[in-house]
Amino acid sequence: xxxxxxxxxxxxxxxxxxxxxxxxxxxxxxxxxxxxxxxxxxxxxxxxxxxxxxxxxxxxxxxxxxxxxxxxxxxxxxxxxxxxxxxxxxxxxxxxxxxxxxxxxxxxxxxxxxxxxxxxxxxxxxxxxxxxxxxxxxxxxxxxx
Numbered sequence: 001x002x003x004x005x006x007x008x009x010x011x012x013x014x015x016x017x018x019x020x021x022x023x024x025x026x027x028x029x030x031x032x033x034x035x036x037x038x039x040x041x042x043x044x045x046x047x048x049x050x051x052x053x054x055x056x057x058x059x060x061x062x063x064x065x066x067x068x069x070x071x072x073x074x075x076x077x078x079x080x081x082x083x084x085x086x087x088x089x090x091x092x093x094x095x096x097x098x099x100x101x102x103x104x105x106x107x108x109x110x111x112x113x114x115x116x117x118x119x120x121x122x123x124x125x126x127x128x129x130x131x132x133x134x135x136x137x138x139x140x141x142x143x144x145x
């Protein structure tokens with residue numbers, strides 16, 4: 001797998017991957033995640049400080065990662081549903097650890113048990129519970145190391 005910096009030419013494909021991965025978690029209903037909203041949000045977030053990267057297997061985009069380096073935050077990590085369970089997420093997470101070697105934190109839905117198990121298997125520890133600052137749903141915060 002190759003991980004490259006995000007290219008704005010892949011905006012819609014990135015948003016499609018982001019949406020498909022979000023829906024595949026089973027935490028969010030398909031009609032609650034708008035492709036148009038993600039297409040609009042991505043450039044705004046990048047302008048606000050996201051360092052975004054795409055994971056590729058051959059010509060297929062299989063992963064999307066967004067870091068907030070100034071906050072030592074892993075903001076987004078999504079894997080194409082068909083590529084889940086095949087090492088893509090682990091490779092993207094290792095890449096994030098290389099970029100933020102002094103540590104990082106992340107927030108995920110408290111109900112996203114698959115993501116929670118994944119982060120715990122990869123050395124993240126649960127440090128907080130709370131509510132999402134914008135959407136208000138229950139969240140958990142993890143930190144590494």
